[in-house]
Amino acid sequence: MKVRYSYLPQQFADADDLWAALKAFVPTGDFTLGKPLTEFEGRFAELIGTKHAIGVGSGTDAIKLSLKAVGVCHGDEIITAANTFIATVGAINEIGARPVFVDCDDTFCMDTSLVEQAITPRTKAIVPVHFTGYMTDMVKLMPIAERHKLPIIEDACQSILGAQNGRNAGSWGRTGAFSLHPLKNLNVWSDGGVIVTNDDALDRSLRLLRNHGMRNRDEIEILGYNSRLDTIQAVVGNWLIPQTLDISERRIDNAAYYDKHLGALKQIRIPPRRADMRVVYHLYVVFAENRDALLRHCVEQGIEAKVHYPVPLYLQDGLKFLGYKPGAFPVTDRHVHEIITFPCDQHLSRAEQDHVIETVREFYGRG
Numbered sequence: 001m002k003v004r005y006s007y008l009p010q011q012f013a014d015a016d017d018l019w020a021a022l023k024a025f026v027p028t029g030d031f032t033l034g035k036p037l038t039e040f041e042g043r044f045a046e047l048i049g050t051k052h053a054i055g056v057g058s059g060t061d062a063i064k065l066s067l068k069a070v071g072v073c074h075g076d077e078i079i080t081a082a083n084t085f086i087a088t089v090g091a092i093n094e095i096g097a098r099p100v101f102v103d104c105d106d107t108f109c110m111d112t113s114l115v116e117q118a119i120t121p122r123t124k125a126i127v128p129v130h131f132t133g134y135m136t137d138m139v140k141l142m143p144i145a146e147r148h149k150l151p152i153i154e155d156a157c158q159s160i161l162g163a164q165n166g167r168n169a170g171s172w173g174r175t176g177a178f179s180l181h182p183l184k185n186l187n188v189w190s191d192g193g194v195i196v197t198n199d200d201a202l203d204r205s206l207r208l209l210r211n212h213g214m215r216n217r218d219e220i221e222i223l224g225y226n227s228r229l230d231t232i233q234a235v236v237g238n239w240l241i242p243q244t245l246d247i248s249e250r251r252i253d254n255a256a257y258y259d260k261h262l263g264a265l266k267q268i269r270i271p272p273r274r275a276d277m278r279v280v281y282h283l284y285v286v287f288a289e290n291r292d293a294l295l296r297h298c299v300e301q302g303i304e305a306k307v308h309y310p311v312p313l314y315l316q317d318g319l320k321f322l323g324y325k326p327g328a329f330p331v332t333d334r335h336v337h338e339i340i341t342f343p344c345d346q347h348l349s350r351a352e353q354d355h356v357i358e359t360v361r362e363f364y365g366r367g
């Protein structure tokens with residue numbers, strides 16, 4: 001049996017109503033900042049529980065525009081998590097700011113007890129990354145940010161409908177950044193992103209920033225970017241958004257099934273499942289003994305298991321200029337050798353999950 005990682009070939013197999021919506025939309029010619037985008041933004045804000053949502057070109061741009069909107073400039077330091085997808089760092093770098101990494105804990109998110117010592121007079125914002133579908137401990141992070149008067153921009157790209165104490169990822173900080181990339185839990189057919197905020201002034205700045213800083217057709221209020229969520233992708237988003245809760249619940253259910261059966265093996269360690277967190281399993285990651293051999297075995301058995309990620313960002317060639325030395329982030333380093341990701345998405349069948357579990361069990365059974 002093959003257990004594929006990407007479900008994209010099957011996700012839109014039964015979507016006649018979406019094709020009909022696209023067919024009705026195209027003749028309107030309403031391609032930029034069109035009506036379906038406004039509708040999508042309203043529904044997205046409602047989903048997350050914020051006052052505003054602003055559709056932008058990508059998750060990377062959602063972070064970049066947010067940093068710009070809270071006043072981050074060239075040379076400023078931005079505190080973020082050591083283990084994240086490169087896009088978080090790319091967004092910080094694009095506006096000339098400097099990422100300052102903080103190590104993670106076993107929930108794959110920033111260890112909030114290490115944040116304060118990373119703050120310097122040049123620090124201008126904190127970008128916690130709600131990685132793999134977990135949430136950064138916002139209850140701990142918020143008072144630190146307040147004490148130092150630092151805005152928080154949440155990178156919630158992997159954690160739509162993740163929550164702590166019932167409050168959704170993205171709704172804690174000054175803004176929250178989401179990605180609609182095809183591989184994310186809520187996806188469209190291209191790049192796309194959304195910024196959420198409760199702040200009216202930020203909402204206004206972000207709408208200017210995403211559209212060249214144009215107040216209207218003839219007046220430029222500030223210098224901005226070209227970063228609008230395509231209206232045609234908003235049509236896809238409007239079709240999918242009613243499924244978002246279901247998608248996260250299916251993933252949570254699949255993860256609980258894996259936890260029960262994989263967790264029964266002494267060579268597998270399940271990350272902490274905190275009662276105050278709703279984890280939405282963008283990635284299902286566990287710690288495994290003899291990880292490299294297990295990964296090879298799974299791949300040989302047709303299971304597209306992966307490692308997120310095999311080389312930490314701070315050791316990548318492209319980030320050498322930051323000057324970090326090997327060993328600077330011990331938990332992130334340890335994870336590199338222990339973590340393995342199994343498919344956990346909403347289209348995965350129990351039979352496929354059983355095959356994963358059986359394959360892992362068989363691997364360790366061989367001694």
Ligand SMILES: *Cc1c(COP(=O)(O)O)cnc(C)c1O
Pocket residue numbers: 058059060061084085087088129131155157158178179180181191192193
């Ligand atoms: C996907 C992702 C992003 C950026 O999203 P894009 O839409 O691909 O630009 C940022 N941060 C994290 C953690 C992500 O996983």
